[in-house]
Amino acid sequence: MLFQKTIRKSIEVEGIGIHSGHACTLRFRPAPPNTGVYFIRKDLPQEPFLKVSAMNVQAVHYQTVLGGPHFQVATIEHCVSALSALRIDNLYIELTGPEIPICDGSALYFTQALLKAEVIELDEPRKYCYILEPIGVQEDDKQAYVLPYYGLRVGVTIDFQNPVIGRQPLDMEITEQSFIREIAPARTFGFLKDVESLRASGLARGGSLENCIVVDDAKVVNPEGLRFPDEFVRHKVLDALGDLVTLEMPLMGRLVLHKAGHDMMNKLVKKIVSQPQSYRFVELGADITGEMKKFANWSF
Ligand SMILES: [Zn+2]
Numbered sequence: 001m002l003f004q005k006t007i008r009k010s011i012e013v014e015g016i017g018i019h020s021g022h023a024c025t026l027r028f029r030p031a032p033p034n035t036g037v038y039f040i041r042k043d044l045p046q047e048p049f050l051k052v053s054a055m056n057v058q059a060v061h062y063q064t065v066l067g068g069p070h071f072q073v074a075t076i077e078h079c080v081s082a083l084s085a086l087r088i089d090n091l092y093i094e095l096t097g098p099e100i101p102i103c104d105g106s107a108l109y110f111t112q113a114l115l116k117a118e119v120i121e122l123d124e125p126r127k128y129c130y131i132l133e134p135i136g137v138q139e140d141d142k143q144a145y146v147l148p149y150y151g152l153r154v155g156v157t158i159d160f161q162n163p164v165i166g167r168q169p170l171d172m173e174i175t176e177q178s179f180i181r182e183i184a185p186a187r188t189f190g191f192l193k194d195v196e197s198l199r200a201s202g203l204a205r206g207g208s209l210e211n212c213i214v215v216d217d218a219k220v221v222n223p224e225g226l227r228f229p230d231e232f233v234r235h236k237v238l239d240a241l242g243d244l245v246t247l248e249m250p251l252m253g254r255l256v257l258h259k260a261g262h263d264m265m266n267k268l269v270k271k272i273v274s275q276p277q278s279y280r281f282v283e284l285g286a287d288i289t290g291e292m293k294k295f296a297n298w299s300f
Pocket of ligand 1: 077188235239
């Protein structure tokens, strides 16, 4: 049996929002069992809070934005990605501004902060959302689906016209170790030709070569180059793990995305939630041999 997790002590991460350009301090704070993950806007009257849930997702273009009646929390995906991989079930995330700090554009700062705050077990078993049958969404050539799998596996394929990025597939088992080593350092990216129009529509105002890989038609503009040859698809795995937290249940399954971004992930998560017959809750160590036999001969 595995137990739910939180962190031992509070810890802060500071920075600016990539889209708003606003400074913000984020504080991770321990939370009791069966809480889930909440954002709290400490800068607003009455300190309103929001659960990280697909039902609270308001916008999915370029970033995942959670929204309440009168306030928002923007660009949540890199921060919560670390929670997905480190399997932190319960956490309060306090903010002094409307957008999560972008830091270096990856999940590295958040991951390091959480590890420094020490991930600890709580006195309550974790119940996994164990996928029983394939569930998917498709739009044009974009696909997002989950398959039965004993563990957490993510497969992402991106395919950009841009020759610097091109087609990049990645399929990997997600563990704390593989995430820290292979995924957490992968930075967000954007195209030089889009910078003007993004800024005109109020986005990317805090974006710079310090927190984003910028690509033109022939090269990576950042003088230091890439952290991995396929850093772009690794970042998409990072984003997908972040969006997975909006499921509000730790997934046991195999997530597959083809050219799918935050919008497709949001639709997929909502579809899983709306089909309770497609999953069941299991505690690790529970007997699921029946289901395992059923899917043993499948090939995907
Ligand atoms: Zn991202």
